Amino acid sequence: MTVTQVVINSIVRASELTLLSLGLTIVYDILKFANFAHTEFAVVGVYLALFLNVTLGLHIILAAIIASFVTGGFSILIDRAVFKKMRSSSGIIIMVTSLGLAIALRNTIRAIWGADAQNYAVPLQTPIITEYFRITPLQIWIIVIGLSAMFAFHLLLHHTKLGKAMRATSDNPELAQASGIATEKIITRVWFIAITFASIGGILIGLETYILPYMGFAIIVPVFCATIMGGIGNPYGAMIGALVLGFAENFGLYINFEKIINLGGILNFSKELFIPTGYKPAISFIILILVLLIRPRGILGKKKEG
């Protein structure tokens, strides 16, 4: 594998993670709890798209759009039924509740669609092959969608009324409410935006690999790592976190650590030292620990009291 190829793989991974971590971070920003059901919502979207695409025969793009909007709406319903009753509870209580919700969602999906891997009905991708790398049209799409999502978030936060209201609600909910911002309305919109983006991210991962009920759990650690790394509650941090993690996961397996372990030639332990592929899920975790040890509030973390 060439370096160019690893860079491309890293950017694709970062784009997917961005779509998921942006939503997680704005929900945290407004509601002040770590939503462990976030990636499970994404999987709901993935399976809805599967139903629309395979069972009903819709085109994948149409299926993905409808499924993501429906999932966004579904998250509002869940918010009304569960989280709305807990607005005054502490973050840890809501977090544990979201964990229960995550278990229920994941297993409902497994009960309906089964535990086997499935695929969308899309034609086989013919990759563009050059001397240095190969890339599928889908991967190009993933990168384009990831970049557009980042740009859209920037516009949303700084150039819309909703973005201004969101930032105000995040800083001080009581003050925002007193200034005539309908906090509940903002919360509803934040859920919709966050989960719609998450669902698109999930569907893209499903398209690139395959669909499993457990894919939500498989990405929860990378998504949380990306979010926390950048400073939880900070959308720009989530983007940087996703980028760092995308590169770390791919380069972590690519780099030969021989020089480091042998102290640049002083020692002679082994000729080749790669991280075994079985440990790929561990990379994001190790990076997370390193970041938390150096900067407990993340790379772009806000300073808050207590």
Add this chain to the structure above:
Amino acid sequence: MGLINFLAYLAIMMGIYGILSLSLNLQYGFTGLANFGQVAFFCLGAYISTIIVLVFKMPFIFGLLGGMIVAGFFGYVISIITANLKEDYWAIVTLAAAEIVRIFFLNEDWVVGGGPYQGGSFGIGGIPQPLRSLFSAYTYPFFYLAIVLVCLLATYIVINTLTQSPFGKVIKSIREGDNLPLALGKDVKRFRMKVMAIGGSFGGLAGCLWAHYHGFVSPNQFLPLETFIIWAMVIVGGKANNKGAILGAVIIMIFYNSTRFLKDYIPIEEVTLASLRMVAIGVLIVVAMLFMKEGLIKEKKTIY
């Protein structure tokens, strides 16, 4: 399996999960530490004890102590990283740490000496049961049940004494926010680390008991799922109440095991049933958090 054997099995499982539930209750219920990786202690206890007893041919009691020490040490190491962090970070770090432990045992079969003991994804079989030769196949489960109950009682006494001591008052004040204990000059970080070490070693104890009862351990017995079942026990039984933690373990274990027989009565596939069982566990957590915040047995609140 006869009814009496099934009941002995059920009681042993209740005992083992009761220990896990008490351990998590000490961490979450009393100290407010959201450990989403409780299964790591369970896994470490099971594996370390297996290695000590099976590979190094040492007596059961050394396996038990070894498992407790290593799992407790692991809890201590994890809390070095997390001790200064907020609870949201605590949850994700412990969840990830538990997965790393599992991935480690999945990938490294040399830790059990490989070869005759297999290891890795195949798991390790033939783990000796303590004093097995003294009993018949019929009476042995009852002897093992006695061991489990003694361990459960010991765990209960230790954790109950701890939580009623001045130590318990400090950790409860940590749960309510760092400012009060800090104002009283308590080193909050050290207390959190101690709680994780104690909680971890009891989690390890449960793992040892589990491994030597089943005689087989493999990495996919220690999925994050187990952690969530233990959480359901603490939340349903009543957090910050040790009797509640045991009651929660009893209720969830009865529910979890009795639903297995459903497939004999209604036409439903094993996989679907397993999923529905977990749906029920998830819904139970949500409903309990919404409508029954204190759990079945409430925390005893004393006013000084």
